[in-house]
Amino acid sequence: MTAAQKLLVFQFPACAEQMGCLRQKLREALAPCGQSDTVVNNMVLAVSEACTNIIQHAYGQSDKGDIVLEVEWQNGKPGCNVTGSLVFRLTDFARHKTCAEEMRSRPLDEIRPGGLGCHIINEVMDEVVLRDRESGKGNVLELRKRL
Amino acid sequence: MECTVRSQTGFDLLELGGEVDLQFSHKLRETILGSLKTGNPLLIDMAKVSYIDSSGIASLVEGFQTAKTSKLQYGLLNISNAAMQVLTLTRLDKIFDLHSSTDQFKQKLQ
Numbered sequence A: 001m002t003a004a005q006k007l008l009v010f011q012f013p014a015c016a017e018q019m020g021c022l023r024q025k026l027r028e029a030l031a032p033c034g035q036s037d038t039v040v041n042n043m044v045l046a047v048s049e050a051c052t053n054i055i056q057h058a059y060g061q062s063d064k065g066d067i068v069l070e071v072e073w074q075n076g077k078p079g080c081n082v083t084g085s086l087v088f089r090l091t092d093f094a095r096h097k098t099c100a101e102e103m104r105s106r107p108l109d110e111i112r113p114g115g116l117g118c119h120i121i122n123e124v125m126d127e128v129v130l131r132d133r134e135s136g137k138g139n140v141l142e143l144r145k146r147l
Numbered sequence B: 001m002e003c004t005v006r007s008q009t010g011f012d013l014l015e016l017g018g019e020v021d022l023q024f025s026h027k028l029r030e031t032i033l034g035s036l037k038t039g040n041p042l043l044i045d046m047a048k049v050s051y052i053d054s055s056g057i058a059s060l061v062e063g064f065q066t067a068k069t070s071k072l073q074y075g076l077l078n079i080s081n082a083a084m085q086v087l088t089l090t091r092l093d094k095i096f097d098l099h100s101s102t103d104q105f106k107q108k109l110q
Helices: A016-033 A037-059 A116-124 B025-037 B054-069 B081-089 B102-109
Strands: A004-013 A066-075 A084-092 A127-132 A139-146 B002-008 B011-020 B042-052 B074-077
Touching: A004 A016, A016 A037, A016 A066, A037 A066, A037 A084, A037 A116, A037 A139, A037 B054, A037 B081, A116 B054, A116 B081, B002 B025, B011 B025, B011 B054, B011 B102, B025 B042, B025 B054, B042 B054, B042 B081, B054 B074, B054 B081, B074 B102
Parallel strands: B011 B042, B042 B074
Antiparallel strands: A004 A066, A066 A084, A084 A139, A127 A139, B002 B011
């Protein structure tokens, strides 16, 4: 792969019915990366969890809109002990401003339903960065997995 | 997602399969809680689960808590690799009662 390569740009309506299609697109995009099934499954799960959070919390019940998923391969710097990184950038256009607190994992010793999505994202990915969109409403979540 | 409850001698067996995500997890939740309401122990066969996310896991956890409160046996059977990967990530593999055969679960009922 070249130094920086866009593997996927996919815009879709933020709703639960789209998640199967999203996962399929993501698997197809990740196939040339030559990673094990376990690594691919974990990355697909983490990105899917991030989309679920956008659907449930950023858009919620009262707002509607799209999600744009961009997947990019970035080569590692010379002398660095990783081959490169996969960057998953999720952009939403929701009125709700997602804050860093909402992306924190909850303690796993609390056995209760819910709140596991952020733990999965933080566990699978090496970097999780949240920022506002530069223009207009919405949020950008960038997930990085070093390989 | 496929989600069918079959009545067995002394317990209910829920056969779960396919992709369990945000679109279907509410159906799984209703099925689990509906089954537990009958007062029968519940065993969930997860051999055919090809994908499960945190919303599906949340339904399993809610069932676990409800069964515990109702003092009913509740277990997971033949967990697929895909589902085990998620249970391990969320450390719930140490919490749920995992079984590799229905006989193993039946022994707990005695």
